[in-house]
Amino acid sequence: MLLTAEHEESSAEKISRHSALLSRQLQSLREKMYPPEAKKKLKNFSSRDVANLLGIAESSLRQLSLNGEGVIPARLENGRRIYTLEQINDLRKYLADKRPADALRFDPRRREGDKMQVIAVANFKGGSAKTTTTVHLSHYLALQGLRVLAIDLDPQASLSAMFGYQPEFDVDDNQTLYAAIRYDDDERVSLREVIRETYFDGLHLVPGNLELMEYEHETPQAIAQGMSRGDGMFFRRMATVLKEVEDDYDVVLIDAPPQLGYLTLGALYAATGLVVTVHPAMLDVSSMNQFLSMTSELLAVIEEAGGSLSHDFVRYLLTRYTPHDVPQVNVAALLRGLFGEDVLAAAVVETTAIANAGLEKKSLYEVERGTVTRDTLNRALESVDAANAEIFSLIQQVWGRV
Template structure:
C-alpha cells in the first residue's frame, strides 16, 4: 500500500474507524504470509532438516552406539548419508523411526492400551497453550509415538506453527466445521487429517472461520440442550475413532469458556493446564478450575460424562532469575500439591527465536543463540515434556526404570 495513503499517525485519513480495522487485518495477514515465506525459504515450504548424531540417536533408542553400528554393518540399517568429504551427516527423523522398528525400540501403545486424548486447556490467553501443545507433539514424535494434533482454536496458532497459513492455505471445509456444524456435511473426521513434515505427526487444522461453529452451537444451545449435547457426543465419538490410529491425540481449544471448549473438555480423557508464574495467571487459573468444576457438574447432570485419567498443571513460562516467579511457584506448589508438575518450562530466547521462524525448538537445525542456551533449553523441554510422557505410559501400565518409577511416584 502506498505510504502516501497514510497520515502522520499511520492511519488512512479518509477511512472510517471500522474500515480501518479491515485494512489493518488485511495488512497483518499479508505480513504473516511474508513472514511464513521468509521463514520457510527456499521454496516457501516448511521442511524438517534436523539430523542427529549417533550418540544422540543411541540415547533416544536406549541402546549403545555399537549396536547401531553393528546393525548398519550387517545390513539391517542403512548408514547415514555422507558429505563430499566423507563426514557422516547424521540421522533424520524418518531414519530414527526406522531404527526404532528395526531395533525393537518403539514406545507405541499395544492394541489393548487406550490412546491418550489430552486437552491442553486454560481460559486465559497468553499462557503458552499452543507452544506447549506443539512442543509436546514434537517431543513425542522424537520419542517415536504416533501423534494427532487437533487445532480447535479459531486463532489457529498451532496450525501456523505446523507450517500452514490459516488465512490463505486452509479452507473452512478442512477444519472441524463440516463435522460439528448444525448442518454437517461429514460423518467422520478422517477428511480433516493432514500430514505434516513430521512423519509420525498429523494435524487437523483450524482457521478464523472455525468461530462460526461457536455461533451455531451457541444458537442451538439457546433453543434447548439436545442439539448441543449431540454435538458434544459427536466430537468425542469422532476423536475416539481417529485415536485408534495414534498413541496420543492433543487437543488445542480456544482460550475461552465457549461451546467448542466445552465439547473438547468432555471429549478428552486427560487434562493439561499450562499457566505462567505470575499472580494474574495464578488467579485466573484458579477461576478456570472453579468454572471447570461447575461446568463438569452441569454436564454430568445433563448425562454427558467427563472423566480424566490425569489432570495436571504445568508452569509454562518460568524465569528462574526472577524472585517473583519463584514466589508464585511456591504458592502454586502449596495450592496444587502433586497436581502441579515439578519441572516447569523455562522462559528461553530459543523458544522465542524458534516461534519467530514458525518452529519449535525440536525443529531448529542449529542453535539460534549460543549452543549453551540451546542445550539448556532443549534439556529443560525434554524434562518437562518427559513428565507428561510418564503419565501417558503409566496409563498403559508401564514404568520403564527406577528413575521413571521415582518420578511416577512424584506425579
C-alpha cells in the same frame, strides 16, 4: 484533508483495510522464509542424537550401519552418518523385533487394550505458553516413536502456523475440526478428510482458522432446535468424531481456545488427560483461579446433562518460569503447596532459545545446533524435555507400563 479522509473512513472500513495490509505483509514474509516451491521440513539427526533417542550406545548404532542392518543412513562429506525421523522409527521397529524383551522401550506405541490418550492443553489466560507447550509436546512424543494427532482448536490458529500453515491462505472453508462436528449434515465431513500430514513422521495435524468460531455461534441455536442430542450433543461431538481415528493414533493433543466456550467444553469432555499451563505470576494465577472456578461449574452442568467426566490425570505445568525471580518462586511454591503432585515437578523456564525458535515458527526440537548458543539451547532443551517426559510417563502409567 487527512483528518477529513480519516473521518470519512468508518471503523469497520479501517479495520478491514488494516487486516488486508497485514495479511499481505504476512504472506510476503512467509514466501521469503518458505518459498512456494519449498516445504517446511525437519532437520536430520546425527548418530549421537539417534543413539540418545533409541537408548543405545553410539557404537552399537554404528555397528548396525556397518552390518547393513535396520536402515542405511546418508553420509555427509566428512563421513558422519545422518538419519531422518522416518529412518529412526524404522530402526525402532527393527530393534523391537530383534530384542523382544525390550520391545516396549524401543517401540512405545500403544498395544491392544491400551486406550488412545486425548490430552487437552488449556487455559484462558493469554501468555501461558499453551500453544508452545502443545507444539513441543507433539514433537517430543513423535520423536519417541508415538503416532500423534495435533488438533488446533484455537480460531487464531497459532499451532497451525507453527506447522507452516498460514490459516488465511492454506486452510480453506470446511478444512478445520468444525467441518467434522458442524450441525448441518450436508456440509459435515469425516475427521479423516481434514487431517493433514506434517514434516514429522508419525505426526498429523488438524489445522484451525476463524471458521471454528462458527461452532460457537451455531451451538445455542442447535440446542434450541433440539439438534444437540445423544452422541450429537454439543459436548459429545468431538469425542464422537475422534472415535473414527482411534486405531490410527496413540495420542491426540488438543490446543484449546483461550476461552471457555463450546469448543473448549467439547475438548474437556473428549480428553482423557488435562494439562493446564500457568505462568507463575500472581495476575496469571488469579486468572487461572477464575478458569478453574468456571470450568468446574460448566463441567457440573455437563454431568447433569448425562455426560460422564473422568480424566486419567489433571496436571498444572509452570511455564515461562524464571527460577531467580523471587515472586515467581514464591508463587510456584504456593501452587505446589496447594496442589501437591498435581503440579508437574518440571517447570519450563523462560529462555531466549524458545522465544527465538518461536519467531522462526520452530520448536526447540527443530533448531539446528550452532544457530543458538550451545549452553542456552541445552538448558532450554533440558527444561522442555523434563516436562514432556513427565507427561509421557503419565501416559505410560495409564497404559500400565510404569
